Amino acid sequence: MKIIIAGAGEVGFHLAKLLSYESQEITLIDTNKESLNYADNHLDIKVIKGDATSIAILKDAKIESSDLLIAVTSSETTNITVCVLSKQLGANRTIARISNTELINHKDEIGFTKLGIDELISPESLAASEIELLLNQSAFNDSYEFEEGALTMVGLSLSRTAAFVGKTVKEAAKIFPEIHFVPIAIQRFGTQYTIIPRGDTQFKEGDNVVFITSEGGGQELCTLTGKINTEIRNVMILGGSKIGYKTARDLSKVYNNVKLIEKDKDRAFDLADELSDVLVINGDGRNVDLLDEESLKDMDAFIAVTGNSETNIMSCLVAKSKGVRKTIALVENMDYFELSHSIGIDTLINKKLLAANNIFRYIRKGEVIAMTRLNNMNAELLEFQVKPTSKICNKLIKDVDFPRSAIIGGIIRNGKGHIALGDFKIGVADKVVVCCLPRSIKQVEKLFL
Incomplete structure (x- = not known):
């Protein structure tokens, strides 16, 4: 995929870094020579020094054959201008970073797509929304909603008193059969390895576990783990x-x-x-x-x-x-994420990561509706829409050739979330939430094409 990024600031550099790891063809444009030199020396990308609102510069970046143009300079006006010009010059898709959330609230009324801007993102607005969601789910250290809460991702650390510590996933499922949550990723205490849990995976004290919950699942988790969802006043x-x-x-x-x-x-x-x-x-x-x-x-x-x-x-x-009870800190340094639980802060949030998550769904293949990267874990959570042509369509989950390093967390059908087990049959227009390690992403994407 050929991607052009206008703006080598913190968001632009972080995006270029993440995308270059995936062997995407990246071109980074900026007027700041120092920022470009740093990116050129540290990343496998092409850099162009110049003003991204210049038609000559955009043509030099081969805008006419680009799949995606992402404008993330510090200037809202520049980003909008770059997207409009790029679309006219042949860019397939454009994304503009903005700070004025009024534009997002009225995007349909103004008709930004007619102007040539396919998507607007505001890292500040995303961070504010993330904070509000975390306060609504105060017992958990990480949270993300799919389809306005039909399914919710929550993360927590298991204390010694949690009901399923010492049990395998299969044993826990037998003891608590009527549950509305499923574990999708585990990070062992003191390690940096992300485990996609299977039936024989054992829960251990200190594990940082990410769950997908349907309606009522969050409260069940609180009860079984001894966490308290404090009412915030x-x-x-x-x-x-x-x-x-x-x-x-x-x-x-x-x-x-x-x-x-x-x-x-x-x-x-x-x-x-x-x-x-x-x-x-x-x-x-x-x-x-x-x-x-x-x-x-x-x-x-x-x-x-x-x-x-x-x-x-x-x-x-x-x-x-x-x-x-609840503490949330905004950090710029990604390395701090590894320290959050050990130093005692409930949640760290990062604008760059939130913006990158929001943009990443346009890079993924298949009908990706939403996507987030798990905090401090090497895994992605993707929401795919099932098409009639998808290999996964009209199959029972247990019959799908799913990679071991990926797991279906839940399915949304007609606006209702389901914790789907092996006998659940996937249908057209279902929205499937999948957690996967980087090595299995391409294999998972093929199931939804």
């Missing part, structure tokens, strides 16, 4: 960035007591004017005395989304020490 947000603003705005519609701490005085006053239902505090969130004054210990959730990863991590650790 009081939320404190550190940082008045775009993510902080969007998170505070959205959460204030759901929760009564939302506080936002912003260090910059002018920014704090602006936020206070715009967020009438949020208590905005001008102060340094690294100051423990300030956090104590603002009743940190009474908070149900603490969300740190400043521009500094270390500040976010340290302030979340302070919140944990004060007894706050």
Whole structure:
């Protein structure tokens, strides 16, 4: 697949890095020589120095034969312009990164596809949505919804008291037959290996396990693992960035007591004017005395989304020490993901990863509707739509030649989620959620073509 990426910033570089690992033909365009040199030296891609709004530069990148153009510069206007030009010059599909979520909310009304833009993404908006979902599923450290919650992916660490620790998947299924969840990925404590569970796979204390749940499955998991899905009432947000603003705005519609701490005085006053239902505090969130004054210990959730990863991590650790149940930190460094559980923070989120997940479904073959990469695991979760021509169509799951390093987590039929076992027959228009390791992706894709 021939992919052109405009913008070698953090999102563009991360996308180029992930895509180059998959042997895609990548061209990266940017005006910053230093960023391009770094990408050229570290990745197997082609780089072009220049303005992506230049027709000559786009032609040099062979835009007319490209399968996908992704515009992710820091300028919303530039991204929209690049997509419009690229579509006119022959690009098959275009994606623009934007920061103004109003554009996403009114995309059908404006008709962006007629202008030449197939998809709009906002990393900040994706991060705010992720935070809201994590608070709704407060017992879990990772969460993702398919088809507005028909199926939900949740992740948690197994404590010694969890009902199925020491049992195999098959043994657990016999003891708890009427369940609405299924394990799809396991990471053993202290390792970096991702296991796709089979019947003989044993659950162990400290395992980080990802489940797919249908309606009621989340509560069943809480009961069996001893986790508590705390009702969130009081939320404190550190940082008045775009993510902080969007998170505070959205959460204030759901929760009564939302506080936002912003260090910059002018920014704090602006936020206070715009967020009438949020208590905005001008102060340094690294100051423990300030956090104590603002009743940190009474908070149900603490969300740190400043521009500094270390500040976010340290302030979340302070919140944990004060007894706050749910902590979420925004981090830029992907290496920090491996530390999240060992250092005691519930969830780390990363804009680059969220944006890449959103874009990746356009690269996958077959009718991919949604896709996410599992946090700190080497696995992907994909939602495929079954076509009449799909090899998997009209077959029982147990009769499908499915790779060992992949598993069907659930099926959505007519808007209802099902935890599907071997005797479930897959039909046309079913939406199938699959978890797979990278080595089996191509094999899985072929089943849905």
